[in-house]
Amino acid sequence: MNDTRFALAPSRMQAVLLCTCALLTTLVGCDTGPTTRQLLIENVHVVDPVSGLTENRQVLVEDGSIAAVTDASAQLALNTQVERFDGKGRYLMPGLWDMHVHFIYDPTLTHEMADLFLDYGITSVRDTGGDIAQLADLRSALPSPKPNIYISGPLLDGKFVVYDGTDPSRPPLGTGVAAPGAADATVAALKEAGADFIKIYELVQPETYDALAAAARKRDLPIASHVPLMMTADSAGPLADSMEHLRNIELACASNWQELLAQRQLRIRNFTEGLGYALRAGLHSDQRVPAIKRYDEARCNTVLDTLTSTIQVPTLRLNTVSHLRPFEREDWPAALAQLPEATQMAWQARIDGLKRVLPVDPTFSQWSIFLIERLLARGVPIGAGTDTPIGLGIPGYSLHTELEFLVQGGMTPQQALYAATVTPAEFFRMADTIGRVTQGMRADLVLLGDNPLTDIRHSRSVEAVMLAGEWVRR
Numbered sequence: 001m002n003d004t005r006f007a008l009a010p011s012r013m014q015a016v017l018l019c020t021c022a023l024l025t026t027l028v029g030c031d032t033g034p035t036t037r038q039l040l041i042e043n044v045h046v047v048d049p050v051s052g053l054t055e056n057r058q059v060l061v062e063d064g065s066i067a068a069v070t071d072a073s074a075q076l077a078l079n080t081q082v083e084r085f086d087g088k089g090r091y092l093m094p095g096l097w098d099m100h101v102h103f104i105y106d107p108t109l110t111h112e113m114a115d116l117f118l119d120y121g122i123t124s125v126r127d128t129g130g131d132i133a134q135l136a137d138l139r140s141a142l143p144s145p146k147p148n149i150y151i152s153g154p155l156l157d158g159k160f161v162v163y164d165g166t167d168p169s170r171p172p173l174g175t176g177v178a179a180p181g182a183a184d185a186t187v188a189a190l191k192e193a194g195a196d197f198i199k200i201y202e203l204v205q206p207e208t209y210d211a212l213a214a215a216a217r218k219r220d221l222p223i224a225s226h227v228p229l230m231m232t233a234d235s236a237g238p239l240a241d242s243m244e245h246l247r248n249i250e251l252a253c254a255s256n257w258q259e260l261l262a263q264r265q266l267r268i269r270n271f272t273e274g275l276g277y278a279l280r281a282g283l284h285s286d287q288r289v290p291a292i293k294r295y296d297e298a299r300c301n302t303v304l305d306t307l308t309s310t311i312q313v314p315t316l317r318l319n320t321v322s323h324l325r326p327f328e329r330e331d332w333p334a335a336l337a338q339l340p341e342a343t344q345m346a347w348q349a350r351i352d353g354l355k356r357v358l359p360v361d362p363t364f365s366q367w368s369i370f371l372i373e374r375l376l377a378r379g380v381p382i383g384a385g386t387d388t389p390i391g392l393g394i395p396g397y398s399l400h401t402e403l404e405f406l407v408q409g410g411m412t413p414q415q416a417l418y419a420a421t422v423t424p425a426e427f428f429r430m431a432d433t434i435g436r437v438t439q440g441m442r443a444d445l446v447l448l449g450d451n452p453l454t455d456i457r458h459s460r461s462v463e464a465v466m467l468a469g470e471w472v473r474r
């Protein structure tokens, strides 16, 4: 017996009573009250990221939430205005998340991204860095329908700031928090301005990192972070709710990690003048591949075992972009053609540049995909994010590429869907209200033509998208 209608919240009891009364007088249709809006999706296969596939269900959506998921024979209390939708042969899954996007990175895309996300079934996004006032304004100014947008505000960096806006090709996504004493006021101001979480970056000092984390905890704001370069993944990670790009885990997993860390710390201490971007880029390019070459599984297990409560957002499609080139995919031209002409032209120049870089060093790309299996083995949670539009990330489209890479790395399709639904909801402590196709969840849903559990590429077969109970794409 799957009819969950009988385990209703008190607020809905009234509607049931009304309906029961109506049933006494007529057996066809009844009224759950003038304010209850009902939509019934019939004959649909439900793909839930936790329980998997259940065939031929009916899904009742009431006032923006899922009121019931039952077998076809179950009698539901339907009102006379119920809208019916035949989902025969289709697959209904929760709306997807992209856990790592930047609305204000590329001005030609800022106002296009929200629509593209919905086109591809992405109903929620986490903006992981940009000016807080600009992002808060954008979030309210974007016309509906739009995905649920959660913002962090700027990348919280150190005395030197990686994204300081000096180079016009890199927008000022970051801000400096030069001393631990400034952390509390910084986080308080962000929360006041509308931040849903904070994002800590790579040049922050360890004491400031700790102070920022404490300030965020105090205000119940989740923490997304890169590993600060003065620290290691296992020292910084446990304080964060999510870590981005798998970056700097390679250093922590190297047999000579202490030596590499000491070199790195010395260079940062001695850096008194110049661009934060150059300091960061220099360290990555000098230490990343040597660290991977000294990968030590036993050491890495110790590191990963500290991260079982910290979601890793690997952004595999970004980490692999120069090696496993997105523009060589068959579906690339059609996806690119959806972008504004100015974006297409700028990206084409970048693609031409990438094509000239030969040979490409595949070390970091391959290592990133390899690490997925290790994260799974050690029970480290994984979230799906893309960094779109950075690194040729087409909004929406690139999330599906990310899902493919996660499966390539060793996840089952169901685990990959979980990474793009339940895990991001967990980051925001919302997993009891969003991310599944079960009673009580918000009706952010995607209808697919093909089963994503047999082949994750089917997540692209989007036929309709629902946001809080309303079809926004059909």
Ligand SMILES: [Zn+2]
Residues within 6 Å of the ligand: 100, 101, 102, 128, 129, 387
């Ligand atoms: Zn980013």
